[in-house]
Amino acid sequence: MRTVEEHRAAVAALLSPLPEEEVPLGAAHGRVLARDVTAAVALPGFDNSAMDGYAARWADVRAAPVPLPVVEDIPAGRTDVVPLAPGTVHRIMTGAPLPPGADVVVPVELTDGGTDVVEIREAPPPGSHLRMAGEDIARGAVALQAGSPLGAAQLGLAAAVGVGAVPVRRRPRVLVLSTGSELVAPGQPLLPGQIYESNSRLLVAAVEDAGGEARRLHFVPDDVDQFLATVRAELASADLLVTSGGVSAGAYEVVKDAFRGLGTVEFVKVSMQPGGPQGAGTVDGVPVVTLPGNPVSAFVSFEVFVRPALRRALGHLSPDRLRVPARLTGPLRSPAGRRQFLRGRYDGGTVSQVGGPGSHLVAHLARANCLVVVPEDVTDLPAGADVDVLLIEGALQ
Structure with missing residues (x-):
């Protein structure tokens, strides 16, 4: 049985750093810098x-x-500022250039507000209320480091130092495919034994949250020839294929049956719950990660293996979710020998379990905002015990 760390390394090794491209600031929100950006001005x-x-x-x-x-x-905005003569003052607005000779700005609140002659009623210390050239950042200094995600503050800084376009890593193009003869598109009538297909929606959103561009392939029934035809018709346009379903030990495991015949995808058991059956490799030279079909298993597997690999390929300095300590509000149990990832609600340093451990309980997943991590060698934890949790953005509040 493979450890979580071993499978993380196997998946990460599939994805190389993505190519660099330059985009204007207006298209850079959410992207990741490929190289350092220096300040064109102080x-x-x-x-x-x-x-x-x-x-x-x-x-x-x-x-x-x-x-x-x-x-x-x-x-x-005035550009023709003249020196300040001794014994006089210049009325000045916030952000206006300081006249040569001035060494203090007296706020209007400390005066009578005069326009011809002003009474200075109180003097602040020398040097007060001045912004000196270069005190925030010097011209030519590194403004943003490679690997920085470009959010509002970073884009604001780039614009402020005169940068109009930035070098970023291209978004990974990810194909998402769910398998199963029991799947029906949401909104269609269900026959006995059928379920609505949801994993592709979940995984497309997860890919986009990680910074990738996702494209859903229409889910296919448990037919090896149809599965391979669908996959191979689309692979040339992708950096990664993510499948869900068809990787367990039973009959009609279409993903395993199809890819095993190619000999380039390895199927393993990982010592974790949920998400034990996993697969990783290449098909026609394109990286492939196969996830289990239960919704919670697919989500946890993506979080643990695929998301950090995508973010690492994008150049993120910190590809993993934020991991924080928390105290359990109630006891929990975990199977020996498997790392448990339980749904939880994190609130101000404490965490409570949301629902049971079942990998089909997607409603409980939607109410969680973290995953509680229980190590392989721990089977029982009392209320008040310390645990690590992975904070998941975008959970329902």
Whole structure:
């Protein structure tokens, strides 16, 4: 039986770093930087005011209260700023360039707000309310590191330092295929023994959440020839094929029967629950990961094996889910020799189990916001015991 770590390594080895491409900032949200991005300009680009008020020489205002003539107005965007003469002030707005000679900005709240002559009623310490050129980032410095996901703050920084396009890893193109003669498209009438197909919807969303581009192939019945024909017609356009179902030990396991004949996909048992039966390899040179068919097994298997491999290929510095400690609100049991991934609700340092361990309980999965990880050598844990949990984004609140 393969360990979780061994199978993670096998799946990760299938996917190489994805090619680099350059995209404009408007198309870069959610992408991952392929190379460091340096600042084309310093931030701030010039000394400027952090407040609406009056640019002054501290030597002229230290004896406040004191009246001083206002000889210039400096709105944000003014470019012809003149030096500040001793014994005068310039009225200045937030973000406007600081006049040479000024070493303090007196906020308007500490004055009478005058426009010809202003009374400085209180003087802040020298150097107050100034933003100095380059204090945030220097020109030429690394603004964003390779491997950084590009969210709102990162895109804002890129724009602020004058970057119009960024180098990113291409999104992985993932084919998703569910198998089973019992499957029916949602919305169609069910006959006895049939179920609605849900795994492909689950896995497409999981691929997109991981940063990939997913495409559903129409689910196929348990027919080896039809399965292989469907797969091979689409593989050339993919970086990865993910299947669900057809990998257990019973009869009519179409994925196992089809790929075993090719000799390039290895089917194994992994010491975990749910998700014991797994497969990984290549078909026609394209990486393939085969997941079990029960919805919870498919989801957990994707989280443990496929998601980190996709994110690593995208160049993420931290490809794994955030793992945090928590205290159990109730006792739990786990089978010996298998790492258990239980659905849970994490709340402020505590975690409670959601539903039972059954791999078919998808309604309980939808209410979970984490997976509780129970090591292979642990069979019983009391309430109050410490456990590790994997936080899952996008769970129902």
